[in-house]
Amino acid sequence: MGARRIAVAPQVLEFASDDPIAARALAALYHAAPPTTAVPTLRYALRRPAPDAGRWVATCPGRPAFGPAALGDAWSFLEWRATEDLLNAPGTDAVFLHAAGAEIGGRLALIVGESGAGKSTLVAHLMLRGHCTLGDDVVRFAPASGRFSAVGRSMKLDPNSLRAMPLIASRCAAATVGTLLAAGCYYVSPAAIRRSWQAGDGRPWAVILLDAARRTGEPGLERASEGEAVVSVTQQVLGAGADGAPRQEETTVRLLEVLADVTAYRAVGSDPAAVAAALEREALR
Amino acid sequence: MTEAGVLSRPAARPDLLLRRVGSEWVLYDATRAKAHVLNLTAAVIWTYCDGTFERSAIADAIARDVPGLDLTRIRDDIDDVLRRFADEGLLR
Numbered sequence: 001m002g003a004r005r006i007a008v009a010p011q012v013l014e015f016a017s018d019d020p021i022a023a024r025a026l027a028a029l030y031h032a033a034p035p036t037t038a039v040p041t042l043r044y045a046l047r048r049p050a051p052d053a054g055r056w057v058a059t060c061p062g063r064p065a066f067g068p069a070a071l072g073d074a075w076s077f078l079e080w081r082a083t084e085d086l087l088n089a090p091g092t093d094a095v096f097l098h099a100a101g102a103e104i105g106g107r108l109a110l111i112v113g114e115s116g117a118g119k120s121t122l123v124a125h126l127m128l129r130g131h132c133t134l135g136d137d138v139v140r141f142a143p144a145s146g147r148f149s150a151v152g153r154s155m156k157l158d159p160n161s162l163r164a165m166p167l168i169a170s171r172c173a174a175a176t177v178g179t180l181l182a183a184g185c186y187y188v189s190p191a192a193i194r195r196s197w198q199a200g201d202g203r204p205w206a207v208i209l210l211d212a213a214r215r216t217g218e219p220g221l222e223r224a225s226e227g228e229a230v231v232s233v234t235q236q237v238l239g240a241g242a243d244g245a246p247r248q249e250e251t252t253v254r255l256l257e258v259l260a261d262v263t264a265y266r267a268v269g270s271d272p273a274a275v276a277a278a279l280e281r282e283a284l285r
Numbered sequence: 286m287t288e289a290g291v292l293s294r295p296a297a298r299p300d301l302l303l304r305r306v307g308s309e310w311v312l313y314d315a316t317r318a319k320a321h322v323l324n325l326t327a328a329v330i331w332t333y334c335d336g337t338f339e340r341s342a343i344a345d346a347i348a349r350d351v352p353g354l355d356l357t358r359i360r361d362d363i364d365d366v367l368r369r370f371a372d373e374g375l376l377r
Contacts, residue, residue: 212306225309226306226307227307228304230311252313252315252320253302260304
């Protein structure tokens with residue numbers, strides 16, 4: 001069975017399948033994460049009980065096997081488990097945040113918003129403008145050092161977003177995977193957009209709030225309450241207190257300290273390309 | 286203690302943490318996993334909530350610190366802020 005191992009510190013994930021389609025689907029999850037030969041700490045496999053079987057069995061750590069089921073369902077199960085397992089074991093010196101981020105002219109911007117608020121789309125537009133990313137949905141935060149770092153997960157982009165991004169859309173047109181879990185979404189590796197996709201570790205200069213209430217109006221950025229923005233960030237912590245990870249209270253206090261001098265903006269309007277341009281102007285100011 | 290009692294000499298819960306963020310202040314209540322954003326006025330009032338200052342003394346102190354403010358307005362603000370602190374369970 002062919003296997004691909006990737007490092008998402010502190011874990012080493014292994015994805016295995018002897019079927020080329022399934023292997024490609026699995027590879028799409030963490031395509032941009034660095035490959036490794038280290039011993040895996042989390043193993044996932046997608047296989048068919050028999051070579052000609054049309055149904056699939058998914059296996060993961062600590063859970064009964066899922067299936068036999070349709071490939072899409074089995075793959076979705078593995079994506080869910082590979083995400084949850086990772087978020088619940090961030091290590092002793094880190095937690096994950098449900099947030100996106102980008103590095104613009106050497107300055108990090110942390111992007112916060114509910115699922116579907118447009119974090120991935122904004123990150124994609126920033127990448128198309130030549131900037132690197134910390135990720136579109138999950139970023140790592142180390143309370144001890146106060147630094148944020150990238151997670152090599154693939155980005156989820158829906159066709160509406162892609163219509164305004166023909167370069168990325170052209171790559172998705174050739175993709176064979178991407179519509180299995182989030183209906184209509186493509187899993188786009190940041191490494192497929194930019195070879196050097198990864199933003200450097202650091203502390204954010206700004207927090208950008210994506211807020212459904214501000215979808216109308218002249219597209220761009222408006223200043224926002226720093227207090228409210230940072231409190232929003234503290235509410236995005238995932239996996240705190242799990243498996244020896246820093247506790248929630250400790251993490252919140254560190255976030256308040258580390259983000260004490262950020263500038264807060266709220267994205268306005270429904271044009272993410274214009275928001276990306278506005279953010280670039282602010283960062284390079 | 287009644288609200289009037291709590292507010293007469295307001296005392297902050299000692300387990301809360303006040304941190305500056307930008308031009309605002311965040312009061313973090315770890316017990317309830319809740320963070321409150323305070324403006325500068327509320328943050329200043331919070332620093333007087335040690336159980337020794339009466340409301341009028343807080344108003345006098347702020348009036349001394351920030352010349353030019355109307356004392357009646359300060360007292361109204363203090364009443365509003367302390368009521369909010371009490372409603373949120375931030376006072377002992």
